[in-house]
Amino acid sequence: MESILNYDTVTLDDANSALVIIDQTLLPGEIKMLHLTKQQEIWEAIQVLRVRGAPAIGVAAAIGIYLAAKEIQADTYETFYQQFRAASDYLNSARPTAVNLSWALKRMEKVVLENKARSVAEIQSKLRCECETIWAEDIDVCRRLGENGLTLVKPGDGLLTHCNAGHLATVRYGTATAPIYLGHEKGYHFRVFCDETRPLLQGARLTSFELSSTGIDTTLICDNMAASVMKKGLVQAVFVGCDRVAANGDAANKIGTLGVAVLAKRYGIPFYVVAPSSTIDMETATGDEIVIEERDGEEICEMWYKKRMAPEGVKTWNPSFDVTDHDLITAIVTEWGIAHAPYKESLRDIFRKKEEA
Numbered sequence: 001m002e003s004i005l006n007y008d009t010v011t012l013d014d015a016n017s018a019l020v021i022i023d024q025t026l027l028p029g030e031i032k033m034l035h036l037t038k039q040q041e042i043w044e045a046i047q048v049l050r051v052r053g054a055p056a057i058g059v060a061a062a063i064g065i066y067l068a069a070k071e072i073q074a075d076t077y078e079t080f081y082q083q084f085r086a087a088s089d090y091l092n093s094a095r096p097t098a099v100n101l102s103w104a105l106k107r108m109e110k111v112v113l114e115n116k117a118r119s120v121a122e123i124q125s126k127l128r129c130e131c132e133t134i135w136a137e138d139i140d141v142c143r144r145l146g147e148n149g150l151t152l153v154k155p156g157d158g159l160l161t162h163c164n165a166g167h168l169a170t171v172r173y174g175t176a177t178a179p180i181y182l183g184h185e186k187g188y189h190f191r192v193f194c195d196e197t198r199p200l201l202q203g204a205r206l207t208s209f210e211l212s213s214t215g216i217d218t219t220l221i222c223d224n225m226a227a228s229v230m231k232k233g234l235v236q237a238v239f240v241g242c243d244r245v246a247a248n249g250d251a252a253n254k255i256g257t258l259g260v261a262v263l264a265k266r267y268g269i270p271f272y273v274v275a276p277s278s279t280i281d282m283e284t285a286t287g288d289e290i291v292i293e294e295r296d297g298e299e300i301c302e303m304w305y306k307k308r309m310a311p312e313g314v315k316t317w318n319p320s321f322d323v324t325d326h327d328l329i330t331a332i333v334t335e336w337g338i339a340h341a342p343y344k345e346s347l348r349d350i351f352r353k354k355e356e357a
């Protein structure tokens with residue numbers, strides 16, 4: 001089986017002014033690269049999850065806003081900035097929960113604000129460098145998440161993961177999967193259980209695809225089977241990614257993550273959230289403040305089925321994420337170290353470390 005890891009999740013093709021992504025809505029059946037040149041195409045790709053996963057969304061937005069800025073023809077800085085802001089607000093509206101989207105756009109805006117005195121062409125060139133830096137940093141950050149995460153497990157462990165916080169959610173390696181890939185390289189022989197992750201099946205379509213195509217011992221389970229594999233003693237640790245961690249350690253991730261955390265607590269299994277610092281939002285005090293995306297009920301009633309599997313007109317509720325309370329989280333693994341409760345202090349220490357580096 002060809003490994004999906006040979007394909008870049010998200011890249012810039014500057015010569016053709018395009019954001020290049022794998023269309024993840026077609027996986028695992030078809031590997032199709034998309035070259036997106038229009039802002040509406042980039043917005044749509046984020047909205048319908050052709051590119052998805054918090055870090056990958058951030059990188060896509062950084063490349064997207066660079067491409068928008070490249071097109072701006074303005075005689076003055078003010079006109080340039082106004083159009084840049086409009087393009088940034090537009091991309092930022094594609095999805096609400098993953099903080100990496102606004103994080104990357106703010107980082108790109110900082111470049112514009114700090115270079116007021118320069119020509120538009122110079123600012124555009126600096127924006128290209130910044131989106132390339134964000135892209136390269138993501139690889140380095142994920143590698144370090146892997147090194148830190150690997151210290152928490154041992155060879156032969158059974159690991160469970162939810163949704164896809166893998167290669168396909170980042171530029172490379174993933175966040176929750178980074179310790180798994182690193183352990184695999186080192187001969188750890190993990191046994192990995194992937195929750196299928198209703199309703200969009202990121203666990204089945206993406207995580208089980210990328211892990212098994214790399215030769216990792218991968219077992220796909222339906223979401224409602226997690227309790228049974230835990231009760232049987234087959235899981236020694238849970239690794240999940242996240243879309244936004246609040247300052248108190250509450251962590252928003254794919255719907256169903258909260259249930260996994262509750263089960264892990266019941267069976268005494270450590271529950272680790274793997275979070276690059278770009279996903280930690282110290283301006284959001286608690287999980288109650290995190291905006292949770294709600295999606296079309298059609299995803300529950302019709303999608304993937306040959307025929308509709310719910311009565312016409314039935315009321316639906318389809319939140320895309322839930323918030324795991326910080327007291328269910330054993331530790332938050334970052335690229336700057338591992339944070340434990342109380343998270344208000346330990347996450348501040350993580351950022352202190354980052355600033356001092």
Ligand code: MRU
Nearest residue numbers: 052053054165169175241242254
């Ligand atoms: O709706 P998605 O597929 O974008 O949701 C993705 C997740 O919930 C991931 O676990 C999260 O973004 C972390 S990705 C490293």
